[in-house]
Amino acid sequence: MDNLNVIEVEGLTKMFGDFTAVDTITFKVKRGEIFGFLGANGAGKTTAIKMLTGISNPTSGKAKVAGFDVFNQAEDIKKNIGYMSQKFALYDDLTVKENITFFGGIYGLSRAQIKEKTEELITELDLQEIANQLASSLPLGWKQKISFSVALLHKPQIVFLDEPTGGVDPITRRQFWEMIYKNANNGTTIFVTTHYMDEAEYCDRVSIMVNGKIEALDTPKRLKEQFEANNMNDVFLKLARE
Amino acid sequence: MSITVKHISKSYGDLNALKDISFDVKEGELFGLIGPDGAGKTTLFRILTTLLIANKGIATIAGLDVLTDYKSIRKGVGYMPGKFSLYQDLTVEENLNFFATIFGTTISENYDLIKEIYVQIEPFKTRRAGKLSGGMKQKLALCCALIHKPKVLFLDEPTTGVDPVSRKEFWEMLKRLQQKGITILVSTPYMDEAALCDRIALIQNGKILEINSPNEIVKKYPKTLYNLSANNMYKLIESLKSYKHQYSVYPFGEFVHYTDNRNNFNLEELQFYLEAKEHTNITIKIAQPTIEDVFMELAK
Numbered sequence: 001m002d003n004l005n006v007i008e009v010e011g012l013t014k015m016f017g018d019f020t021a022v023d024t025i026t027f028k029v030k031r032g033e034i035f036g037f038l039g040a041n042g043a044g045k046t047t048a049i050k051m052l053t054g055i056s057n058p059t060s061g062k063a064k065v066a067g068f069d070v071f072n073q074a075e076d077i078k079k080n081i082g083y084m085s086q087k088f089a090l091y092d093d094l095t096v097k098e099n100i101t102f103f104g105g106i107y108g109l110s111r112a113q114i115k116e117k118t119e120e121l122i123t124e125l126d127l128q129e130i131a132n133q134l135a136s137s138l139p140l141g142w143k144q145k146i147s148f149s150v151a152l153l154h155k156p157q158i159v160f161l162d163e164p165t166g167g168v169d170p171i172t173r174r175q176f177w178e179m180i181y182k183n184a185n186n187g188t189t190i191f192v193t194t195h196y197m198d199e200a201e202y203c204d205r206v207s208i209m210v211n212g213k214i215e216a217l218d219t220p221k222r223l224k225e226q227f228e229a230n231n232m233n234d235v236f237l238k239l240a241r242e
Numbered sequence: 243m244s245i246t247v248k249h250i251s252k253s254y255g256d257l258n259a260l261k262d263i264s265f266d267v268k269e270g271e272l273f274g275l276i277g278p279d280g281a282g283k284t285t286l287f288r289i290l291t292t293l294l295i296a297n298k299g300i301a302t303i304a305g306l307d308v309l310t311d312y313k314s315i316r317k318g319v320g321y322m323p324g325k326f327s328l329y330q331d332l333t334v335e336e337n338l339n340f341f342a343t344i345f346g347t348t349i350s351e352n353y354d355l356i357k358e359i360y361v362q363i364e365p366f367k368t369r370r371a372g373k374l375s376g377g378m379k380q381k382l383a384l385c386c387a388l389i390h391k392p393k394v395l396f397l398d399e400p401t402t403g404v405d406p407v408s409r410k411e412f413w414e415m416l417k418r419l420q421q422k423g424i425t426i427l428v429s430t431p432y433m434d435e436a437a438l439c440d441r442i443a444l445i446q447n448g449k450i451l452e453i454n455s456p457n458e459i460v461k462k463y464p465k466t467l468y469n470l471s472a473n474n475m476y477k478l479i480e481s482l483k484s485y486k487h488q489y490s491v492y493p494f495g496e497f498v499h500y501t502d503n504r505n506n507f508n509l510e511e512l513q514f515y516l517e518a519k520e521h522t523n524i525t526i527k528i529a530q531p532t533i534e535d536v537f538m539e540l541a542k
Contacts, residue, residue: 040405041376086403140279166403167431169278169446170538174492181476195405196432198495202475220496231495233406233434240407 006031006158006189007052012061014047021047023212024061031157034180034190036200039209040240045193046162048209052191053160054078066157079108082151082159086166089147092136096127099135100150107154121149141172148179158189165196177202197233206232208239215239243302244269244394244425245290250299252285259285261448263299267427267441272420274439275429276533282448283429284324287398290427291321304393317345320392322383324399324429330372334363334382337371338389345390355422356385359415377408388419395419397428401435413438433534444537451540456533463531463539465489468509469497472521481519485512492538499535 007029014022022044029035039045050056052065054074063070066080090099100121104114122131125145135143144164151159161180165173177199184190184204192203200206200220207217216223216239220232229235245267252260260282267273275283288294290301292312301308303315328337338360342349353360363381366374371382380400387395397416401409413435420426428439436442437456444451444459452459472478475498482491482500489503502512509526516524 040407041403043405163403167279167399169281169431169541170433170534171492171541172278177493178476178479181479185476195403195409197406201495202493236406237410240405 004030006033006066007035007191008062008064009052010062012048012051012063013059014044014051014056015059020212022051022058025209025212025214027207027214027217029158029189029191031189032184032187033205034184034192034203036203036206037191037193037209038200038206038236039193043209043240044212045209049160049162049191049193052077053081053083079154080156080158082154082156083162084144084147084151084159084164085162086144086164087162089143090135090150093134095132095134096138096146097122097131099146100153103150104153109154117153121146125149139172141168141176144168145172145176145179148176152183152188156188158191159183161190161192163193163195165194165199173199197231197236200232200236208236210240243267243305244271245273245301245303245427247286247290247301248299250286250289250296250301252282252289252294252296259448260289260296263445263448263450265443265450265453267425269425270420270423271440272416272426272428272438274436274442275427275445276431276433276436276442276537277429277445278431280447281445283445284398285448287321287323287396287427287429291319291396292316317390318392319394319396320387320390321396322387322398322400324402326379326383328371328379328383328386331370333368333370334374335367337382338385341386342389347390349389352389352391355391355419356388358418359388360385377404380404380408380412384415392424394425394427397426399429399431401430401432409435433532433537436533442533444533444540446537446541452536459533459536460531463536465501465539467529467531467535468500468502469494469527469529470500470525471497472516472524474521477519478516478521481516481521485515487512490539490542492535494534497529499529 005028010026011024012022013024037045051058051070052063054070054077058070065077068076094102097118100118101114104117122128165176180190205219206223207214223235227235227238229238243266248264250260250263277283289296290303292308292315303319306315308315338349359381363378401412416426441455443453479491479493479498482488482498487502487504489501492499513524513526
C-alpha cells in the first residue's frame with residue numbers, strides 16, 4: 001500500500017439479496033486529506049462507511065483502511081480509526097470526564113494516558129466548568145465537539161465523521177470545522193459526510209454517490225467547473241436529481 | 243391572525259426553554275422558525291399544538307385559545323413532530339386510514355390535498371411504516387398530518403437529516419400546500435431554507451432574535467461583509483483571527499466571511515498583512531450577507 005494513502009478502495013460492492021447497495025466503488029484518500037463523502041439519503045453512504053469501518057463485510061472488491069484489509073483485519077481497522085456520528089455522541093448518563101475515561105479505556109489507553117488526555121482535553125476545549133456535569137445536560141454543539149475530541153483520543157490515522165454537525169448552531173458548526181482543519185493540518189485524515197453543502201466546499205476532495213455508485217469525485221472547484229455550477233449545492237442537485 | 247403568541251415563557255426546572263416569546267402568523271402565511279437544536283422550537287410547537295402548557299403568556303390558533311379550546315384546536319390543525327411518530331407496525335395505507343378515521347374523515351374525501359405526495363409512496367402502501375426510508379417516512383407523516391384538511395399545519399424540523407435534493411422537493415411541496423390556503427409554521431436548523439418563507443423568526447436559547455421577511459432581515463446586517471480566499475484556507479482563517487482589526491471571521495463555503503471593526507478601512511492594508519503572512523492567490527471582494535451571517539451576528 002502506498003504510504004500516502006490511508007484509504008484504498010477498489011471495486012467495493014455490497015449486496016443485500018438482489019439489491020446492490022454499494023456498486024463497485026473505487027477511490028483513494030490521502031493522508032491528512034479532508035474527504036467529503038456525499039450522497040442523497042439511501043444512496044449507499046452508510047453501507048459504504050460500515051464496510052470501511054470494519055462493521056460490515058463487503059460482498060466483493062478490495063479495500064484497505066489505515067493499512068488493514070477490510071475482509072480479514074476488521075479488528076485492526078477498528079483500533080486504528082476514530083468514529084463519531086450525529087446519532088450517537090456521548091453516553092448521556094455519564095459525566096464529561098467519565099465519558100473521556102470510558103472511551104479512553106475502550107481505545108486501549110493506559111490509566112496514565114487517560115489522565116493526561118483528560119487534562120489536555122479539558123484545557124483545550126475549556127471544559128473546566130462542565131467536566132463533572134452529565135453529558136445529557138450539554139448543548140448539542142458541545143457534545144459534538146467533545147465527541148470529536150474523544151474519537152481522536154487514541155491518535156487514529158483517520159477519523160470517520162457521519163453528519164457531525166446536523167442541527168448544530170451556525171457558530172459552533174464553524175468552530176467544529178476549525179477543529180477539523182486543525183487536525184487535518186496535523187496529518188489526521190478526515191472522512192466526513194454532511195447535508196450542508198457549504199461544508200462540502202471545505203473539503204479537499206468530494207465524492208458524490210448516486211444509487212450505490214460514485215458518480216463524481218474531485219476538488220469542489222473542479223466539480224463546479226465540470227457541472228457548470230455556481231456552488232456545491234447546484235452540483236449536488238444536478239447529479240442526484242436524475 | 244392564524245396564530246398569535248403573546249409573551250409565552252416555559253421552563254423545565256432551572257432551564258428556561260422559552261423566554262417571553264411573541265409573534266403572529268397571518269392566515270395563509272408560510273412562517274419559519276429558524277434556529278439550532280436546543281433553541282426551544284419543539285417546546286413552542288408543543289405549546290401551540292396544545293400538548294404542553296406554558297408557564298406564562300397566551301396563544302391562540304385560528305382564534306381559539308390553546309388552554310381553553312384545546313379540543314377544537316386539535317381537530318383543526320395538522321402536526322408533524324420532529325421525531326417520526328407514526329405506527330411502525332402498521333402499513334403505509336393502514337397509518338393513513340387510521341389518522342383519517344380518528345379525525346372522522348376518509349382518505350377519499352381529502353385525497354386531492356395529499357395526492358401529489360401520496361402517489362410517491364403509494365407503490366409501497368403495503369409496507370410497514372417502520373421499514374420505510376427516511377424520505378418516505380417524512381412523506382407519509384406529512385400525508386397523515388394533512389388527511390383531515392387542517393387550517394394550520396405545524397411542521398417541526400421536517401427536513402433535518404434530509405439530503406439537499408429531497409429538501410428542495412419538500413419545500414416545493416410546502417409552497418403548493420400554501421397556495422391551497424393552509425397556514426404553515428415550519429421550523430428548521432438549515433438557514434438556507436429561511437429564504438423560502440414569507441417571514442421568519444430567528445430563535446436561539448429560548449429567545450427570538452429577530453422577526454421579519456428574509457429580505458428585510460438580510461438588509462439589517464450592520465457591517466460590510468467581505469469574501470476572502472487564498473490558497474490555504476485553514477491558515478487564512480488563522481491569520482485573519484489574529485489580525486488586530488478583525489471583528490468576525492467565519493468559514494463560509496468556498497470563502498471566508500470577514501468583517502472589520504473599523505468603519506472605513508483600507509483593503510490594501512489587509513492585503514499587505516496577508517501577503518506578509520505568506521498567503522498566495524489572495525482575493526478580497528464585498529459579499530452579500532446571508533441569513534446565516536445575520537444569525538451569527540445576532541447570536542454573537
